[in-house]
Amino acid sequence: xxxxxxxxxxxxxxxxxxxxxxxxxxxxxxxxxxxxxxxxxxxxxxxxxxxxxxxxxxxxxxxxxxxxxxxxxxxxxxxxxxxxxxxxxxxxxxxxxxxxxxxxxxxxxxxxxxxxxxxxxxxxxxxxxxxxxxxxxxxxxxxxxxxxxxxxxxxxxxxxxxxxxxxxxxxxxxxxxxxxxxxxxxxxxxxxxxxxxxxxxxxxxxxxxxxxxxxxxxxxxxxxxxxxxxxxxxxxxxxxxxxxxxxxxxxxxxxxxxxxxxxxxxxxxxxxxxxxxxxxxxxxxxxxxxxxxxxxxxxxxxxxxxxxxxxxxxxxxxxxxxxxxxxxxxxxxxxxxxxxxxxxxxxxxxxxxxxxxxxxxxxxxxxxxxxxxxxxxxxxxxxxxxxxxxxxxxxxxxxxxxxxxxxxxxxxxxxxxxxxxxxxxxxxxxxxxxxxxxxxxxxxxxxxxxxxxxxxxxxxxxxxxxxxxxxxxxxxxxxxxxxxxxxxxxxxxxxxxxxxxxxxxxxxxxxxxxxxxxxxxxxxxxxxxxx
Numbered sequence: 001x002x003x004x005x006x007x008x009x010x011x012x013x014x015x016x017x018x019x020x021x022x023x024x025x026x027x028x029x030x031x032x033x034x035x036x037x038x039x040x041x042x043x044x045x046x047x048x049x050x051x052x053x054x055x056x057x058x059x060x061x062x063x064x065x066x067x068x069x070x071x072x073x074x075x076x077x078x079x080x081x082x083x084x085x086x087x088x089x090x091x092x093x094x095x096x097x098x099x100x101x102x103x104x105x106x107x108x109x110x111x112x113x114x115x116x117x118x119x120x121x122x123x124x125x126x127x128x129x130x131x132x133x134x135x136x137x138x139x140x141x142x143x144x145x146x147x148x149x150x151x152x153x154x155x156x157x158x159x160x161x162x163x164x165x166x167x168x169x170x171x172x173x174x175x176x177x178x179x180x181x182x183x184x185x186x187x188x189x190x191x192x193x194x195x196x197x198x199x200x201x202x203x204x205x206x207x208x209x210x211x212x213x214x215x216x217x218x219x220x221x222x223x224x225x226x227x228x229x230x231x232x233x234x235x236x237x238x239x240x241x242x243x244x245x246x247x248x249x250x251x252x253x254x255x256x257x258x259x260x261x262x263x264x265x266x267x268x269x270x271x272x273x274x275x276x277x278x279x280x281x282x283x284x285x286x287x288x289x290x291x292x293x294x295x296x297x298x299x300x301x302x303x304x305x306x307x308x309x310x311x312x313x314x315x316x317x318x319x320x321x322x323x324x325x326x327x328x329x330x331x332x333x334x335x336x337x338x339x340x341x342x343x344x345x346x347x348x349x350x351x352x353x354x355x356x357x358x359x360x361x362x363x364x365x366x367x368x369x370x371x372x373x374x375x376x377x378x379x380x381x382x383x384x385x386x387x388x389x390x391x392x393x394x395x396x397x398x399x400x401x402x403x404x405x406x407x408x409x410x411x412x413x414x415x416x417x418x419x420x421x422x423x424x425x426x427x428x429x430x431x432x433x434x435x436x437x438x439x440x441x442x443x444x445x446x447x448x449x450x451x452x453x454x455x456x457x458x459x460x461x462x463x464x465x466x467x468x469x470x471x472x473x474x475x476x477x478x479x480x481x482x483x484x485x486x487x488x489x490x491x492x493x494x495x496x497x498x499x500x501x502x503x504x505x506x507x508x509x510x511x512x513x514x515x516x517x518x519x520x521x522x523x524x525x526x527x528x529x530x531x
Contacts, residue, residue: 017496018126021139022048022102024350025127026146027109027287029053031336032323033146034092036343040144041099043351048138049101052108052486054082056132063452064487065284066150069165070247071274072173073180079106085176107131111483112143112291114316125318128483128495135492142318142350145287146343149302149324152280152374153456154187155395155403156381158241159275163248167196167278174203184274185251186210187238188377189217189224191330193278198226200276208272213237213256213380218367220330235260237380239267241275251275260376262384279377280370281328282459286485288325289478292316297474299370300363301327303459304478311349312342320346329363371466371473378463395464396457398450405445406461407468412446436465438479448479451487 026037029051037049052065057076060068075081083105087093097103111128113119126137151166158164167186173179174196184205186197189212197207209231210217217224217232224232235256242250252267283305285295293314294307306314306321313320322342324332332338338361347353382403385393392402399412438461441447447461448454454461462476469475 015498016121016123016126016137017498018123018139019136019496020048022046023141024048024347025050025109025138025140025143026101027051027127027143028146028148028323028325029090029093029096029103029105030146030148030323030339031092032326032339032343033144034090034096034343035340036144036146036320036322036347037096037101037103038092038099039344039347040351041096041101043347043353045347045351047101048104048140049096050104050107050109050129052106053086054079054106059487062487063456065455066169066172067153067164067166067277067456068169068173069274070162071165071170071180073178075176075178082176082178085178089175104131108486109287110135110486110488112145112287112319113483114291114319116292116316130488130492132492135488135495137495142320144312144320144322144343144346144350145325146321146323146339147284147287147325149192149281149283149328150455151192151277152282152459153395154238154277154279154377154381155393155457155460156238156240157385157393158243158248159393160397161241161243161248162246163243163272163274164241165274165276167193167276168281170274170276171196171199174199174205177203179203179205181205181274183208183272184276185238185270185272186276186278188212188278188280189214189219189232190278190281191219191223191333192281192328193276194219194223194227195333196276196278197230198223201227205274208270209233209253211236211238211251211253213260213376214368214373215258218373220334223334237262237377238275239381239385242269248273248275256380260380262380280374280459281324281333283325283328285321285325286453286481287483288314288319288321289481290483290485291319293319293321295478297478298327299366299474300329302329303370303473310345312346313349318350320350322346327363329366331361331364374459374473375463375467378460379467382460382464383467395460396445396447396450396454398452398456399446399448401445401447401457403464406441406447406464409441409444411444436469436471437477438462438465439477441465442479453485453487454479 023045024040024047026033026049037047041047109127114125115122126139151168185208207230212234236253239252239254241248250269250271252269254267255263288306293316295304296307298305305327312322323339394400395403466473466476
C-alpha cells in the first residue's frame with residue numbers, strides 16, 4: 001500500500017491559534033445582547049459578551065462605528081469615565097456580571113468564521129476580537145449577534161463639515177453625557193429620528209426644527225407630542241449645510257412641491273451647529289454577511305436584514321441575530337422589551353433549554369413605503385442639488401466619489417482616466433440587463449472602499465443605482481461585506497501563528513517564488529526527474 005504523503009505547504013495541515021473558548025459569544029451589549037447573555041448564563045452556558053464601546057476617540061473621529069460628525073465632547077477621551085457612564089446608563093450590565101457573564105467593554109468583534117463551502121480546516125467556529133491593544137481568536141459553539149443599527153447618509157453640499165452626524169450617534173452620546181451640541185436641525189421624522197431629538201432635548205440641546213420631505217411626519221404621534229413646540233417643516237429638504245472648516249453654522253432648507261421637486265427660489269437658512277441625519281436607520285449586518293448568512297430585503301424591518309427563523313437563528317447553524325441588527329421598526333425602537341424577547345429566545349435555543357422564551361414580536365406595517373421614502377430623500381437632496389453651493393458633494397467622502405461619478409461608473413480620478421467615457425453613460429447599458437450590482441460599481445469607482453468601510457455611503461450608492469435603473473431599493477443587490485468589518489491598525493492585524501502556519505507562508509499566495517530572488521528559486525523547487 002502506498003504511504004500517504006502530506007504536502008507540508010498545504011493549508012489543510014495548518015492549525016489556527018485559538019486563544020480561548022466559550023459556549024456562547026454575544027456581540028453587542030444593548031438590550032437584546034444583554035438579555036441573551038443573562039438568559040444563556042442562567043441556562044448554564046459559559047458566555048462571553050463583547051461590546052466595542054467605549055470607542056477610542058480616534059476611531060470615532062473616522063465615523064466608526066457610527067456617524068459621530070465630530071460632535072463628541074472631550075469626555076470621550078476619558079475611557080474610565082465613559083465606561084462608568086455606560087454602566088450608569090445600562091443597569092443590565094451589572095446584572096450580566098452578577099449572572100456570571102464575562103463582560104468585555106471596549107472589545108470589538110471584527111470577524112466571525114465557520115467551516116463551509118470555501119473553508120474546511122477551522123477548529124470549529126471562531127471570532128476575531130480586538131481590544132485596541134491586541135487581536136486574538138476566540139472559539140465558540142454558538143454566537144448571538146446584537147450589533148445594533150446605524151444611520152443612512154445623505155450627500156448634500158456641506159455634509160462633510162463637522163456637525164453633520166447620525167441620529168443613532170446623537171442619541172448615544174446624549175445618553176452618555178458626551179454630546180457637544182447646542183442647537184440642532186433634525187432631518188427626517190422616523191421614530192428613530194424623533195427618539196434622538198427627544199434624547200438631545202433632555203441633554204439640553206435646542207432642537208430648531210424637524211425637516212421632512214414627505215407631506216406629513218412619518219413617526220409615531222406619541223413621540224411628536226413629546227416634541228411639542230418644535231417646528232415640523234414638511235415638504236422641505238436640506239439644500240446645504242452652511243459653515244466653514246470649523247463646523248456647521250446653519251442649514252439651508254428648500255421647499256418642495258407636491259411631487260417632491262424643488263421649488264425655485266433661495267433656500268431659507270436656519271441657524272444651528274448640527275444637522276442630524278435621521279432619514280433611515282440601517283440594521284448592522286456586517287458580521288453576519290461576512291460569515292455567509294443569507295440576507296433579505298424587508299421594508300418592515302428597515303431594509304436588508306438577516307434571514308432568521310422563529311428562534312432568531314440565521315441560515316448559518318449556530319449563528320443568531322437579535323435586536324436592531326435583525327430588524328428596525330418603531331415599536332422595537334420605542335420599547336426595549338421587544339429586543340430583549342428576541343435575545344432570550346435565541347439564548348434558549350442555543351442552550352437547548354426546555355422552557356421556550358417569549359414569542360416573536362412581528363413588526364408593524366410601515367407607515368410609509370421605505371424604498372420610496374429613502375429614494376425621495378436622495379433624489380431631492382443629492383440628485384437635485386442646486387448649483388451655487390461650491391463643488392459637487394462627495395457621496396463617498398473617503399474616496400471622494402460624487403453621485404455623477406457613481407451613476408456614470410467613472411474610475412477613480414487619481415488614475416487620470418480620460419474624461420470621454422468609452423461606454424454609454426446609460427446605466428442599463430453600462431451594467432447590462434437586470435438590477436445594477438453594487439459590488440461592481442464599488443470595484444470600478446472605489447465608492448465604499450474607504451476607511452469608514454461604506455458606513456456613510458453604502459445605502460446612498462444603492463439608492464443612486466436604484467434611481468438610475470428606475471428600480472426599487474429591494475431590487476438592488478446588497479454590496480458584500482468582508483472581514484475585518486471595522487478598521488484595525490496594521491500592528492493589531494497580526495495574529496499569533498503556529499510554526500506550521502508560519503512555515504512556507506509565501507506559497508499560500510499561489511506563486512512559490514514571488515517573494516524570492518531569482519538566484520534563490522532553485523532551492524525552492526523540487527529536483528527535476530531523471531530521464
